[in-house]
Amino acid sequence: MSDARTQWGAFWVLARARVAETARERAAVAFLFGFPALLLVSLALVFAEGHPYERRAVALDCASPAVVRALANESDSLTLYPMPARDGRRALDEARAELLIVCADRSRVELRHGPRGALTAEGVQRRLDRAGVSSTLRRVSIPKRAYARGLLPGAIAFGALFAGLYGLGMPMLRLRRRRVLARLSLTPLRPLTLVLSVLSARAALTVGQSLALLAVSAALFQWIPSVFAALAVSVAVLVGVLAFAGIGFLLATVVANEETHGDLLAASATPLVLLSGAFFPVQEMPSWLAAVAKTLPSTALVDACRAALDPTAQTLAAPLGILILWATVTLALALRRFELHAS
Amino acid sequence: MRAGDAVLLDAVTARVASRGVTALLGPNGAGKSTLLSALLGLRPVTSGSISLFDGAFGPKSAPRGAVSAVLQDEGAFDGMTAHEYAALFGALFDDGALTAKILATSALGDRASRRLEHLSGGELRRLQLAAAVATEPALLVLDEPTNHLDPAARRALVASIRALGAKRAVLLATHDLHEAARVADAVIVLVEGRVRACGAVGALVEELPEAKRSRGLEGLFEHYAGATLDASGAMDEASRDALDAGDPRASA
Numbered sequence: 001m002s003d004a005r006t007q008w009g010a011f012w013v014l015a016r017a018r019v020a021e022t023a024r025e026r027a028a029v030a031f032l033f034g035f036p037a038l039l040l041v042s043l044a045l046v047f048a049e050g051h052p053y054e055r056r057a058v059a060l061d062c063a064s065p066a067v068v069r070a071l072a073n074e075s076d077s078l079t080l081y082p083m084p085a086r087d088g089r090r091a092l093d094e095a096r097a098e099l100l101i102v103c104a105d106r107s108r109v110e111l112r113h114g115p116r117g118a119l120t121a122e123g124v125q126r127r128l129d130r131a132g133v134s135s136t137l138r139r140v141s142i143p144k145r146a147y148a149r150g151l152l153p154g155a156i157a158f159g160a161l162f163a164g165l166y167g168l169g170m171p172m173l174r175l176r177r178r179r180v181l182a183r184l185s186l187t188p189l190r191p192l193t194l195v196l197s198v199l200s201a202r203a204a205l206t207v208g209q210s211l212a213l214l215a216v217s218a219a220l221f222q223w224i225p226s227v228f229a230a231l232a233v234s235v236a237v238l239v240g241v242l243a244f245a246g247i248g249f250l251l252a253t254v255v256a257n258e259e260t261h262g263d264l265l266a267a268s269a270t271p272l273v274l275l276s277g278a279f280f281p282v283q284e285m286p287s288w289l290a291a292v293a294k295t296l297p298s299t300a301l302v303d304a305c306r307a308a309l310d311p312t313a314q315t316l317a318a319p320l321g322i323l324i325l326w327a328t329v330t331l332a333l334a335l336r337r338f339e340l341h342a343s
Numbered sequence: 344m345r346a347g348d349a350v351l352l353d354a355v356t357a358r359v360a361s362r363g364v365t366a367l368l369g370p371n372g373a374g375k376s377t378l379l380s381a382l383l384g385l386r387p388v389t390s391g392s393i394s395l396f397d398g399a400f401g402p403k404s405a406p407r408g409a410v411s412a413v414l415q416d417e418g419a420f421d422g423m424t425a426h427e428y429a430a431l432f433g434a435l436f437d438d439g440a441l442t443a444k445i446l447a448t449s450a451l452g453d454r455a456s457r458r459l460e461h462l463s464g465g466e467l468r469r470l471q472l473a474a475a476v477a478t479e480p481a482l483l484v485l486d487e488p489t490n491h492l493d494p495a496a497r498r499a500l501v502a503s504i505r506a507l508g509a510k511r512a513v514l515l516a517t518h519d520l521h522e523a524a525r526v527a528d529a530v531i532v533l534v535e536g537r538v539r540a541c542g543a544v545g546a547l548v549e550e551l552p553e554a555k556r557s558r559g560l561e562g563l564f565e566h567y568a569g570a571t572l573d574a575s576g577a578m579d580e581a582s583r584d585a586l587d588a589g590d591p592r593a594s595a
Contacts, residue, residue: 009434013427021422024458171421178418182385183471187435188407341385 007193014194018201032209037216040155044148044221056120057081057096059088062103070131071101071124078120090310092117092142094149094223099124101135109135114142148221153305154278156210160237161272161298163209164244165265167202168195169252172338173261181340191340195249195331203241210237225309232308232316239323240301246330247297253337272298297326352378355391355533357541361481363528364508367516368564370572374536375516376415379486382514383412395482408436408478413471415486415516419459425470426455432474441477449473465496472500476507483507486516501525518572524560532567540567 022028060082062068071080081088081097089112091097098117101124102110109128113121121137128135172195175181184194210233218224225233251264274280275289276298282290293299300322307316352374359365369375380386382393384402395405402410419428425446433442446452449469451462459467468488475483485504489497505526507513517523523530530547532540540547540563547563548556555562565571 006435006437009437010431013431013434017420017423017427017431020424020427024422175418175420179414179416180418180420182380183412183414183417185385186383186410186412187432189435341380 003188006188007190010189011193011197011200014197015201015204018198019204022201022205032205033212036155036159036209036213040148040151040213040216041220043151047147047151056098056117057091058120058124059083059091059097059100061085061088062101062109064103064109064133066131066133067101067103067109067128070128070133078124087310088112089140092140094310095142095147096150107134109133110138111135112138112140114140116142143222148217149223149309152213152217152223153309154276154302156213156233156237157240157276157278157298157302157305158273159209159213160206160240160301161244161276162269163202163206164241164246165248165269167206167241167248168198168245169248169250169265169334170258170261171198172249173252173255173258176340176342177257185340191338192335195335199242199245202245203238206241207234207237210234229309233305236301236304236308236316236320236323239320239327240297240304242327242331243297243301243323246327246334249334249338250330253334253339256342272296275299276302278302295322297323300326352381352536355536355538357531357538359482359512359514359531360529361396361512362508362510364504364513364515364526365529365531366523366527367514367531367533368518368520368523368560369516369533369568370518370570373533375518375533376486377536378533379412379484379514379516383410383484405482409480410482410484411475411478411480412484413468413475413486413488416490417471419467421460423459424456425449425451425459425462428459428470429455429474432477436478445470445473445477448477463496465492465499468492468496468500469503472503479511481511483511483513484516485513487518488515489517489519489522497522520561520564520572527560530560530563532564534568534570539569 022032056077057079058071058081060068060071060080061084071078081091083091085100085102088097088100088102092100092112092114095116098113098120100112102112104110111121111125118139125135125137172181181191181194185191211230214225214230214233247268248261248265251268252261255261255264275282275285275293275296277293282293282299285293300319303314304316304319304323307314307319355374355378367375367378377386381388382402393402394400395402395410400406400409423431426442429442429445429449432445433439446455449466449472451457451466451470454462454466459470462470472485472488488504489500492500501522504513504515508526508528515523515526527544529543530540531538544560544563547567548559551562551566555566558565561571
């Protein structure tokens with residue numbers, strides 16, 4: 001009998017048992033799938049008109065130097081994001097931008113806005129008038145509860161962040177305390193097989209959670225993601241779970257029990273969440289803090305989820321690369337350091 | 344064996360026969376679990392050596408399934424059912440029939456879909472024991488397997504251990520002298536990390552003074568360990584004081 005066959009058989013039994021364990025618990029299923037959806041819907045209703053503290057963002061599809069010069073003076077109150085008109089329209093629909101400026105040519109500058117961006121559009125129009133650029137206002141319809149689309153990447157990312165942080169190190173500590181790891185070390189089971197089974201089950205459940213959120217978003221917010229977006233989100237969540245599971249597992253190597261591990265995870269999660277770019281834009285942070293934030297796996301995960309849902313906004317490869325690096329280093333170190341048998 | 348500056352086991356020399364039950368006796372903290380952990384390769388030995396099966400193997404090099412164990416206070420996976428637990432061992436030893444065999448041996452066939460945390464302590468221990476012996480190991484190590492069991496479950500488990508010893512070497516760590524008396528063919532008396540006696544029960548009892556001989560294993564333990572144990576496995580205070588003071592009885 002081959003070792004690979006043995007390991008695969010054990011992996012399959014263990015992974016399936018862990019998924020079944022969650023499926024058997026009604027409360028666990030409700031929290032796993034229902035709570036994030038409920039939270040998303042609630043926040044979408046609370047911020048139905050967009051986030052009140054969001055800085056005024058303008059999508060700009062315009063190469064006209066006169067327009068750019070005129071708006072440059074507004075940079076203290078507006079943030080310009082150059083992008084094609086199609087992507088700009090999506091930014092409007094997702095309440096990520098208040099205004100879309102489209103220049104067909106120098107004589108035809110159009111300021112497209114929804115209800116929330118009317119004042120901003122009028123201010124920009126006055127600025128352009130003073131610069132000698134004529135423009136027209138065009139009010140466009142924006143989907144209701146559009147901000148849900150802006151919240152969705154963060155909701156998916158944080159689901160993966162916490163699933164990873166708590167999903168591997170803590171179960172391994174519990175199994176060690178109960179001497180299950182010591183017992184299994186007397187069998188042909190390899191530690192890597194056990195770790196992969198725990199990870200796979202957790203990742204599968206979290207990917208399911210993310211797809212459920214996409215389904216809720218499609219049903220309630222008329223935002224139907226493409227198959228590519230759903231696949232990209234699944235990949236981002238999978239890699240995100242691996243990266244945070246590695247961090248949680250690595251922290252489990254420096255503590256003796258689950259209680260202390262929980263304290264460490266809580267302490268680690270706070271800066272990871274706050275600096276992730278989901279609450280405060282990374283580009284608005286002091287430069288040194290922004291530099292730190294850009295290297296964090298939480299920032300990479302939020303960016304990866306955003307990129308997965310909106311491929312035109314940013315590339316998926318860079319944040320995925322950061323996550324893969326974190327996953328590789330932390331999991332490798334944790335596997336080397338974790339003691340199966342508490343001394 | 345050491346842990347930092349502390350000596351956990353010292354001058355331990357013992358042999359276990361290839362058939363029968365050998366009871367590893369000692370009070371709480373004597374080093375029984377430490378010795379078994381070293382034997383199973385779960386802890387490194389800082390000096391000396393352990394060999395299995397007439398010196399053919401070390402603790403970590405024994406053939407797959409040849410050494411098995413039920414560890415002290417061994418727990419279970421969260422949420423796993425008895426069937427899944429049995430299936431894990433079936434997969435690990437690549438034997439499709441093993442799952443059914445474990446469930447049948449543990450008499451849990453009708454409760455196979457129960458989660459392990461919903462089994463009674465006796466049922467869980469039966470399942471763990473069934474999994475441990477399913478591969479027909481040549482050496483079975485049982486570390487305080489009857490801890491926390493009710494009297495009926497204890498009696499049933501002790502009877503199983505007796506039967507298991509007919510086919511293989513069973514090394515049973517316990518502080519329960521009555522339990523050991525029912526199953527042990529041989530004993531190793533361990534006190535404060537040192538072996539005080541090792542050999543067949545009958546031969547060791549024969550060597551006892553007349554007054555202690557009639558008390559069987561209890562007399563044997565008291566003679567060699569210089570101590571008596573209460574039901575929880577703790578040494579009585581007088582024995583502890585005598586040991587601490589280096590009473591000659593303790594080094595018998």
